[in-house]
Amino acid sequence: MRTLVLNAGYEPLAVVSFRRAIVLVLAGKATVLAQGDHPVIGGSMTLPRPSVILLGRYVRAPHGRAVPVSRRGVLRRDAHRCAYCGVHATTVDHVLPRSRGGKDTWENLVACCVGCNNAKGNRTPEEKGWALRVRAYTPRGTAWLVRAVDHRDPAWDEFLQEVA
Numbered sequence: 001m002r003t004l005v006l007n008a009g010y011e012p013l014a015v016v017s018f019r020r021a022i023v024l025v026l027a028g029k030a031t032v033l034a035q036g037d038h039p040v041i042g043g044s045m046t047l048p049r050p051s052v053i054l055l056g057r058y059v060r061a062p063h064g065r066a067v068p069v070s071r072r073g074v075l076r077r078d079a080h081r082c083a084y085c086g087v088h089a090t091t092v093d094h095v096l097p098r099s100r101g102g103k104d105t106w107e108n109l110v111a112c113c114v115g116c117n118n119a120k121g122n123r124t125p126e127e128k129g130w131a132l133r134v135r136a137y138t139p140r141g142t143a144w145l146v147r148a149v150d151h152r153d154p155a156w157d158e159f160l161q162e163v164a
Contacts, residue, residue, distance in 0.1 A: 001036060003050045004156045008058040012160060021050040030055050034155040051155040067139050069104055078111035083134050084125070089113050095136065097122050106138040 003021035005014045022040060024030040025047070035048035067073065074092045082089040093112035096102035099122055110132065112120075120128055 001049060001051075002153070004052045004153070004159060005030070006033070006052065006054045006159060007061065008055050010054070010159065011061070013055070013059060013061060018049055021053050022047060024053060024055070025050060028056070033159075036153075036155075051153050052159055067106075069106055069109065073139070074106070074109045075111050077106075077137075077139050078134055081111060081134070082113040082116055083110035083132050083136075084116040084120070084130050085113060086133055087113050091117050093117050093120060095132070096124060100124075107136050110134060110136050 001018045002015050003018050005016055007013050030053040032048055032050045033054050034052040036051045038049055040047045040049050071092050080089050089111035091112050092109050094102040095108050102108050
């Protein structure tokens, strides 16, 4: 079980193990905002299993960080749907192929199924007569910088509204 850690300003900071979350709560550095179904039973006490915790003090997180481009991030941004046909996507495709000067940027990468990726080959969608179903964009927001948030607990939804 993993726990979402929120800064004192309710912005997501990290995803940690529930053990680390319990240590933060017991040390008085965090409070439990949402709890899981099964409590943690110790020798002398029983604690709620934290699903979301809020830090008591504000931790200064570097702002202005760009979201790094990654295969996992592109698939997450496009909801694992092919930008050309809409079926489940497992790969990424360069809209402007790398051999023609296309870069590894958020605006040039889209989620793609293997069939469409092979059929498109070294061409642009316009040359193939295809249209993009999605707009390739750079994701913004603190939640995109939090690692492991793509496999999230439903209790986190109200705290991660920036992630779509």
